[in-house]
Each structure stands twice: as structure tokens, then as C-alpha cells.
Amino acid sequence: MSKDTTDPAIETHALAKSFGKTRAVNGVDLTVPAGTVYGVLGPNGAGKTTAVRMLATLLRPDGGEARVFGRDVVREADAVRGRVSLTGQYASVDEDLTGTENLVLLGRLLGHRKPAARERSARLLEAFGLAEAADRQVKNYSGGMRRRIDIAASIVKTPDLLFLDEPTAGLDPRSRNQVWDIVRVIVAKGTTVMLTTQYLEEADHLASRIAVIDHGKVIAEGTPRELKSSVGAGSIQVRLRDAAQRPDAERVLARALGTSVALAADPVELTARVSGEESGSDTAEHASRALAELGRAGITVDDFSLGQPSLDEVFLALTDHTTQEEAAA
Amino acid sequence: MTTTTTDHTAPATYVPAADSLGEVFAAGEPPPRPSALSSSVTFGWRAMLKIKHVPEQLFDVTVFPVIMTLMFTYLFGGALAGSTEDYLQFLLPGILVMSVVMITMYTGVGVNTDIEKGVFDRFRTLPIWRPSALVGALLGDMVRYTIASTVILVLGLILGFRPAGGFVGVLGGVALLVVFSFAFSWIWTMLGLLLRTERSVMGVSMLVLFPGTFLSNVFVDPRTMPSWLQGFVDVNPISHLVASIRGLLHGRWVSDEITWTLISAAVILAIFGTLTMRLYNRK
Numbered sequence: 001m002s003k004d005t006t007d008p009a010i011e012t013h014a015l016a017k018s019f020g021k022t023r024a025v026n027g028v029d030l031t032v033p034a035g036t037v038y039g040v041l042g043p044n045g046a047g048k049t050t051a052v053r054m055l056a057t058l059l060r061p062d063g064g065e066a067r068v069f070g071r072d073v074v075r076e077a078d079a080v081r082g083r084v085s086l087t088g089q090y091a092s093v094d095e096d097l098t099g100t101e102n103l104v105l106l107g108r109l110l111g112h113r114k115p116a117a118r119e120r121s122a123r124l125l126e127a128f129g130l131a132e133a134a135d136r137q138v139k140n141y142s143g144g145m146r147r148r149i150d151i152a153a154s155i156v157k158t159p160d161l162l163f164l165d166e167p168t169a170g171l172d173p174r175s176r177n178q179v180w181d182i183v184r185v186i187v188a189k190g191t192t193v194m195l196t197t198q199y200l201e202e203a204d205h206l207a208s209r210i211a212v213i214d215h216g217k218v219i220a221e222g223t224p225r226e227l228k229s230s231v232g233a234g235s236i237q238v239r240l241r242d243a244a245q246r247p248d249a250e251r252v253l254a255r256a257l258g259t260s261v262a263l264a265a266d267p268v269e270l271t272a273r274v275s276g277e278e279s280g281s282d283t284a285e286h287a288s289r290a291l292a293e294l295g296r297a298g299i300t301v302d303d304f305s306l307g308q309p310s311l312d313e314v315f316l317a318l319t320d321h322t323t324q325e326e327a328a329a
Numbered sequence: 330m331t332t333t334t335t336d337h338t339a340p341a342t343y344v345p346a347a348d349s350l351g352e353v354f355a356a357g358e359p360p361p362r363p364s365a366l367s368s369s370v371t372f373g374w375r376a377m378l379k380i381k382h383v384p385e386q387l388f389d390v391t392v393f394p395v396i397m398t399l400m401f402t403y404l405f406g407g408a409l410a411g412s413t414e415d416y417l418q419f420l421l422p423g424i425l426v427m428s429v430v431m432i433t434m435y436t437g438v439g440v441n442t443d444i445e446k447g448v449f450d451r452f453r454t455l456p457i458w459r460p461s462a463l464v465g466a467l468l469g470d471m472v473r474y475t476i477a478s479t480v481i482l483v484l485g486l487i488l489g490f491r492p493a494g495g496f497v498g499v500l501g502g503v504a505l506l507v508v509f510s511f512a513f514s515w516i517w518t519m520l521g522l523l524l525r526t527e528r529s530v531m532g533v534s535m536l537v538l539f540p541g542t543f544l545s546n547v548f549v550d551p552r553t554m555p556s557w558l559q560g561f562v563d564v565n566p567i568s569h570l571v572a573s574i575r576g577l578l579h580g581r582w583v584s585d586e587i588t589w590t591l592i593s594a595a596v597i598l599a600i601f602g603t604l605t606m607r608l609y610n611r612k
Contacts, residue, residue, distance in 0.1 A: 053450075056454050057453075057454060058450055058453055058454065060611065078456055081454055081455060081456040082362075082456040084454065085454065086450065086451065086454045088447050088450055088451075092446075092447040092448055092450050092451040093448065093451070094375065094379075094446075094448050095446060096378075096379050096382045096383055097375070097378055097379070097382065101378055105371065105374070105375055105378075106451075106455075108363070108367075108368075108371040108374075109363065109368055109371055109372075109452075109455050109457055110359075110360060110363075110455065111359070111360035111361050111362055111363045112360050113360075116360070120353075123352070123353050124353055126349065127346075127349040127350045127352065127353045128343075128345075128350075129343030129344075129345070137382060144343075148343070153451065155353070155354070157359055157360075158354050174342070178343060178344075178345050181344075181345040181347075182345050182350060184347075185345065185347050185350040185351055185354075186350075186354075188347075188351070189351055189354040190354075191354075
């Protein structure tokens with residue numbers, strides 16, 4: 001198995017897939033080092049799920065190539081299947097069966113004899129806090145429980161690479177945190193995780209590297225820190241008492257922060273990006289300095305808030321960059 | 330009582346513990362890959378579990394055959410054979426085939442539902458013999474076909490059906506029917522993978538099944554039909570199946586018909602099994 005230590009978990013070159021006229025994945029190059037959590041960030045319809053399905057051998061690529069631990073996903077699909085597991089957007093366990101039955105079924109399909117499959121199932125259900133629900137049909141599980149049984153189903157045999165396709169979509173914050181904790185344990189045990197998500201926050205919490213995908217292409221790649229610094233660490237939103245002061249406020253903020261200021265539809269509101277490669281505390285510092293400037297200029301601020309850059313902002317910033325680069329080239 | 334113990338009623342919030350979670354990763358040697366037979370049988374077990382949890386799905390293999398048998402015996406018996414009892418001797422093997430072949434349709438619907446719910450995605454990422462999920466589902470269906478056959482035969486016996494072939498003949502007839510239905514079901518697995526909704530699977534299935542079963546020797550002797558229709562009835566595999574089973578149940582060894590039935594089953598399996606697996610791998 002010396003081959004594995006040198007091969008990245010995932011390597012793709014110009015990977016492509018079309019559905020009719022839509023180019024769902026349009027030339028994706030990725031390298032995912034083994035033993036890490038790799039985040040794939042993008043809005044609905046960006047091509048994340050299509051890419052994951054190709055890597056998990058569920059879809060045949062139209063173009064390019066993809067290797068998982070050095071094995072081609074088309075020509076050596078069976079070898080890839082032996083090492084990966086997929087947890088889809090929709091809990092892909094059998095709703096009509098109980099938790100135990102689902103896990104025993106998978107254990108048997110992975111080659112365990114019945115007693116071993118039963119034991120494995122019981123241990124997994126215990127570890128995922130589902131022991132009490134073991135004999136209930138999965139269709140009666142809550143959203144968080146369903147997501148946990150789905151992840152448990154993916155590690156009946158410990159995979160070397162686990163695909164988590166939007167694992168926290170639609171979950172309440174508590175269930176979401178549970179899933180995050182589980183992912184951390186999984187990766188600590190040496191499994192590589194590829195995680196797709198729509199939430200920058202989620203990628204930021206879990207992933208050591210992130211690829212941002214839009215319209216089937218990778219538009220940015222790097223550590224969360226690198227990505228955020230390319231976007232600006234956050235934004236400040238200010239509400240004025242007097243709408244007449246807004247032009248003044250815009251000027252002051254623009255000078256203080258060195259960025260452009262957006263005027264909201266509400267005549268007393270302004271939003272400005274707080275730039276900086278710096279960490280969160282520095283963002284706050286920048287923002288408070290800007291607020292002080294407003295006060296000094298005699299502008300009354302009714303309310304303000306400081307926000308992390310949203311995915312929207314990441315996209316706006318990144319697509320801005322690409323159009324600028326294209327224009328410059 | 331002011332103090333109540335809620336410990337057992339209120340479920341404690343799950344906190345993932347790194348220790349217990351980490352422990353389940355201490356995997357040890359992975360088990361060897363299961364054989365094609367083993368994984369197919371496991372999927373058959375899944376089908377049995379589904380019957381256990383959703384027993385309503387046995388309606389179509391119990392109530393439906395009863396209605397078919399009663400309806401056609403009493404509807405046509407007097408007109409076609411002079412008495413219902415005489416007609417039953419002719420009709421029962423036919424209605425047995427018709428009911429079971431019609432029930433095979435639900436295979437396609439089941440496959441379609443499985444895909445819709447994403448369960449198949451997980452199965453398709455497992456390193457197992459690829460057709461086993463479908464073969465297993467069909468193994469489960471064979472149990473259903475056997476139940477339906479039993480229901481019809483018992484009802485027939487009550488109504489006055491007297492198979493001259495005895496127990497062995499009946500057993501042989503049912504076995505042939507179940508084997509043919511297994512092969513025939515691959516038409517529906519293909520449709521289940523090809524068509525987008527459950528409804529369209531049903532629609533197309535009926536389009537095949539109605540002419541396929543009625544335009545045969547199930548109800549009447551084909552010699553009473555116009556010659557162009559006889560032409561179709563003669564090549565219809567359902568006719569050969571009915572003739573074989575009629576023979577077996579009444580103690581006549583119809584080797585020609587049985588051979589034709591087995592050949593058509595093999596051809597259907599080869600064509601639609603291949604198409605199904607092609608679609609399954611591409612999906």
C-alpha cells in the first residue's frame with residue numbers, strides 16, 4: 001500500500017459532465033490531499049453534487065479524468081467503490097426499514113457475517129446516539145437523527161474517502177453542530193472527507209482547503225483564510241438617524257475603510273466591506289475606527305452590525321476578480 | 330406528586346463523544362467481498378423486511394388474484410363452457426398465469442421508487458456484484474408470486490378445480506410460472522430505470538400487459554379467433570406459458586410448450602437483463 005501515501009485522495013483534470021445543453025461540470029481541476037477535510041462551496045446548481053457523483057462512480061464523466069487514490073473512477077470503478085462512501089443530500093437509507101436493519105443490511109453487503117454485522121450495527125447506533133431508535137423505522141426519525149443514521153451507514157466499513165454532500169442542509173443548529181463534531185472525529189481517524197456545502201461558515205469550520213464552484217467551474221481555491229482575505233473579512237452595516245447625512249457618511253466610511261460603500265434600498269442604511277487579511281478581531285478594530293470617524297464627522301448612527309462575508313459576497317467578490325482578470329488579459 | 334422522574338421519558342440530547350465514535354473506527358481487517366449469491370440473497374432479505382414493515386403490499390398478491398378468479402369464472406363460465414365448474418377446469422391455469430404476470434408489474438414500480446428515494450445510490454457505491462440489488466428484489470418478488478399462486482390454487486380447489494396432475498403437476502406448474510415471471514420481470518426493471526415517474530411505469534406496463542395477457546389462450550381456445558389474431562396468440566410467450574401450465578396441472582406432459590416457455594424466458598432475460606444493467610450502470 002505504499003502507493004497510497006504518495007497518491008492524493010482525489011485528483012481531477014478537466015472533469016466535465018453535461019445534461020442536455022447544460023454544462024453541469026465544466027472542466028474541473030482539483031487535488032485533494034489525503035487525510036484532510038476538503039470543502040466544495042457553491043450555490044444550488046453550481047455542479048457540486050454532479051462532481052461528487054462522478055467521483056463516487058455514480059455518474060460517468062463526459063470528459064476529463066478523475067482518480068481516487070490513484071484509481072480511475074471509470075476504468076477502475078470497483079476498486080474506487082471499495083474505498084469510498086457517499087452520504088447524499090437525501091438520506092440514502094431505506095426509510096421503510098429500521099435503523100438496525102439498514103446497518104445490518106449494509107454490513108452483510110460489505111461482507112460481514114450476520115453476527116458481526118449485528119454487532120457492528122449495535123456499536124454504530126450506540127456511538128451515534130441512536131440506540132433507542134434502533135428498532136424504529138427510519139421514516140419516523142427526526143431530521144438530525146436521519147442525518148446521523150445516514151453517516152453511520154457510510155462508515156459501516158470505514159472508508160478511506162467519505163463524500164458528504166450537503167450534510168447539514170435543513171438541520172437545526174444543534175443537529176448541525178453534532179454533524180460537525182462527527183466529521184471532526186472521522187477525519188481525526190484518518191479518513192479523507194470531501195464536503196459540499198452552501199455555507200461558507202461550514203466550510204470555514206471544517207475544511208482545511210476550499211474550492212469555490214460556480215457554473216461548473218472552480219472559481220477559487222485555497223485555505224479558508226486565503227479565500228476570506230480575497231473577499232474581505234466581513235462587512236459593516238450602519239443605520240443613520242437622518243437620511244440626509246447619508247452622502248456624508250458614505251464619504252467618511254469609504255475613506256476610513258478604503259473600500260467602496262453600498263447604499264441599501266432603505267435611505268438610512270449603508271453597507272461597507274471591511275477589508276483585510278487580518279483575523280476577526282482586527283476586522284472589529286477597523287469597524288470601530290470607522291464608526292468613531294462617523295461620530296467625529298457629526299453623523300448620528302442609530303444602529304450598526306458587523307457581519308462575516310456571506311456566500312453572496314464571496315461570489316460577488318470572486319466573480320468580480322475573474323471578470324477583471326479576463327478584461328486585463 | 331410534584332416530583333416526577335423524567336429521565337426515561339425525555340430523550341437526552343445526543344452529544345457526539347469522540348471516544349465512542351472513535352472506537353467504531355477501530356475497524357480491524359475488512360471482511361472479504363461477498364459472493365454474487367450472498368449479496369443477492371441479502372437484497373432478497375431486504376425485500377422480505379419490506380413485506381414485514383409494509384404488509385399492505387401483499388394486497389396485490391392476495392385480494393387481486395381472488396377477485397380475478399371469481400370474476401372471470403362466474404362472468405364467462407356459463408356462456409363459454411355451459412357451466413362455471415367446467416369452465417374453471419380450463420380457466421384456472423390461465424387466470425393463474427394472468428394474475429401472476431400482472432403482479433410482476435409492481436417490480437418496475439418498486440425499482441422506480443427506490444431510485445426516487447436515493448437508496449440505490451448507496452447500493453451503487455458498494456463494491457458488490459452489480460446486478461445483485463435487482464436480482465435480490467426479484468428473489469423477493471418470487472416469494473410474492475408463490476403466495477399469489479397458492480391463493481389462486483386454494484381458491485380454485487374450493488370452487489371445484491380438480492388438477493389431474495396431482496401435487497407434482499401443480500408444483501411443477503407453479504415452479505415454471507415463478508421462473509418465467511422472474512425472467513419477465515426484467516422488462517419492468519428496465520422500465521423502472523428508464524421512466525421518470527411511478528405513474529408512467531404503471532401506464533406503460535398496462536399497455537404491455539393488457540394485450541399480452543388477453544390476446545392469448547387464457548380465456549378461450551384460440552381456434553375460435555380470426556386467423557390474424559391466432560397468428561399473434563401463437564407467438565405470444567404467455568400462450569405457451571399457459572399451455573404448459575394447463576398441461577402440467579392436468580397431468581399432460583407438454584414438452585414442446587415447456588421448451589418454448591423456457592426459451593422465451595431466456596430470451597427475455599437476456600435482452601431486458603442486459604438493457605436493465607446498462608441503464609443501471611449509467612443512471
